[in-house]
Amino acid sequence: MNALQALEPASHSPDTILYLDGVTVSFDGFKALDNLSFYVLAGELRAIIGPNGAGKTTMMDVVTGKTRPERGQVLFNGGTDLTRLDEARIANLGIGRKFQKPTVFEHHTVFDNLELALAGGRDVFASLLFKLAGAQKDRIDEVLEIIALAEARNMAAGALSHGQKQWLEIGMLLMQEPDLLLVDEPAAGMTDAETEQTAALLKRIAGDHSVVVVEHDMEFVRALESRVTVLHEGRVLAEGSLDKVQNDETVIEVYLGR
Numbered sequence: 001m002n003a004l005q006a007l008e009p010a011s012h013s014p015d016t017i018l019y020l021d022g023v024t025v026s027f028d029g030f031k032a033l034d035n036l037s038f039y040v041l042a043g044e045l046r047a048i049i050g051p052n053g054a055g056k057t058t059m060m061d062v063v064t065g066k067t068r069p070e071r072g073q074v075l076f077n078g079g080t081d082l083t084r085l086d087e088a089r090i091a092n093l094g095i096g097r098k099f100q101k102p103t104v105f106e107h108h109t110v111f112d113n114l115e116l117a118l119a120g121g122r123d124v125f126a127s128l129l130f131k132l133a134g135a136q137k138d139r140i141d142e143v144l145e146i147i148a149l150a151e152a153r154n155m156a157a158g159a160l161s162h163g164q165k166q167w168l169e170i171g172m173l174l175m176q177e178p179d180l181l182l183v184d185e186p187a188a189g190m191t192d193a194e195t196e197q198t199a200a201l202l203k204r205i206a207g208d209h210s211v212v213v214v215e216h217d218m219e220f221v222r223a224l225e226s227r228v229t230v231l232h233e234g235r236v237l238a239e240g241s242l243d244k245v246q247n248d249e250t251v252i253e254v255y256l257g258r
């Protein structure tokens with residue numbers, strides 16, 4: 001293997017969890033994604049940045065099956081083409097998505113929210129009557145600790161701060177043990193302290209899970225210490241460490257310099 005190959009592992013290697021290959025999405029002739037290709041390694045934490053309208057949310061919509069591309073493939077975990085599957089099937093394959101607005105059950109406790117997530121949150125009352133196995137209780141305790149809400153376990157979710165609700169929702173996704181977690185702008189509306197803690201939380205869950213996070217807050221992206229992909233006009237403009245992409249002339253021109 002030559003040096004260049006070592007830097008660019010094969011996109012179909014067993015270590016690749018997600019491989020977008022030539023994905024194009026058009027809305028009324030406008031290309032929101034334009035032959036977009038990139039890949040994410042298993043256990044990797046990846047930040048996606050780029051100006052408004054760059055296609056970041058559309059990219060997540062394609063991965064989760066919400067939007068079907070007109071061209072291209074989205075290969076998951078060594079070969080399943082997600083563009084052929086519906087949203088429910090994709091979620092069941094182990095892909096969790098966190099939207100900007102938290103959707104926790106406000107009137108239930110933090111603990112119960114995590115318990116409900118085990119059952120997929122489909123039938124609130126049936127799942128609360130369901131008796132937890134010891135291993136499931138242990139998993140809830142573990143997740144409570146990861147999301148820094150162990151002490152708030154018996155609080156109503158509605159009483160949590162905005163940031164804590166976001167963590168609870170990430171915790172609810174973790175209960176499903178996803179292989180890949182997609183997180184869209186988690187730091188929006190958070191205090192500086194919450195933003196910092198969110199970065200630490202995502203760093204902690206990467207490794208066990210692959211995490212793709214879209215974010216505008218550069219302090220937050222720096223704190224992730226991850227590889228960064230810059231999207232622009234539906235394509236990858238640059239990729240590498242935050243320092244590398246921040247010093248990239250084209251990136252400065254179209255995004256950071258404005």
Ligand SMILES: Nc1ncnc2c1ncn2[C@@H]1O[C@H](COP(=O)(O)OP(=O)(O)O)[C@@H](O)[C@H]1O
Pocket residue numbers: 027031032050051052053054055056057058059
């Ligand atoms: N459902 C839709 N219908 C029409 N245009 C859309 C739709 N969704 C997104 N777009 C357009 O596609 C482009 C990319 O949007 P989006 O993926 O939301 O960008 P980002 O998340 O990077 O800000 C934008 O120009 C947006 O207006």
Ligand SMILES: [Mg+2]
Pocket residue numbers: 056057058
């Ligand atoms: Mg967006």
